[in-house]
Amino acid sequence: MNETPVHPPAPDLHPLVARLVRETGAAVLTAESFDAWAQQPGPAMVVFAEDPERYKETLDLAVIVPELHATGGRRFRVGLLPPAASRAIAPRYGFARWPAFVMLRDGQYLGAVDGIRDWDVYTAELLRLLAAAPTRPPTVGIPVKAADAPDGSGAAACH
Numbered sequence: 001m002n003e004t005p006v007h008p009p010a011p012d013l014h015p016l017v018a019r020l021v022r023e024t025g026a027a028v029l030t031a032e033s034f035d036a037w038a039q040q041p042g043p044a045m046v047v048f049a050e051d052p053e054r055y056k057e058t059l060d061l062a063v064i065v066p067e068l069h070a071t072g073g074r075r076f077r078v079g080l081l082p083p084a085a086s087r088a089i090a091p092r093y094g095f096a097r098w099p100a101f102v103m104l105r106d107g108q109y110l111g112a113v114d115g116i117r118d119w120d121v122y123t124a125e126l127l128r129l130l131a132a133a134p135t136r137p138p139t140v141g142i143p144v145k146a147a148d149a150p151d152g153s154g155a156a157a158c159h
Helices: 015-024 034-038 057-071 083-092 119-131
Strands: 043-048 077-081 100-105 108-114
Touching (some): 043 057, 057 119, 077 083, 108 119
16 A cells, blocks of 8 residues: 655644544645545545644544544544644535544545534444445535626526
8 A cells, every 4th residue: 555654743733633643643744745645545534633722622633533543443544634734625525613534535535523522423423434435525605696697696597
């Protein structure tokens, strides 16, 4: 398997986030390295971390992810997107709350879990996502209007 090398934790990672990297063997990704890492074969969990000062729940997820990795039998690789990279990549996946993780297989979207959940929800979702068929990621809805509608409503373009 051709894998991106695991990078040592960046010195500015919170100690609990650095622990997540150590315990799971996570690759610390950048916006530039994400696509190549994500396209590798097999299942993968992408952890979208935010600044723990802004989103304290990031530290909860930093503790939960190693447990999920162990519960899942280490059947998936883990990638960590630190805050700046998380904000750059997050719009691709349309989740609504921080922190979040996205599951991929062969670079294809399986689903996401955002915000902090009960343990049984995490484990059920992880198992469901590992078995899921790839799907199109949700996107942020943007209203589209036809340019030729007299009132700008788009109604003229419907029929």
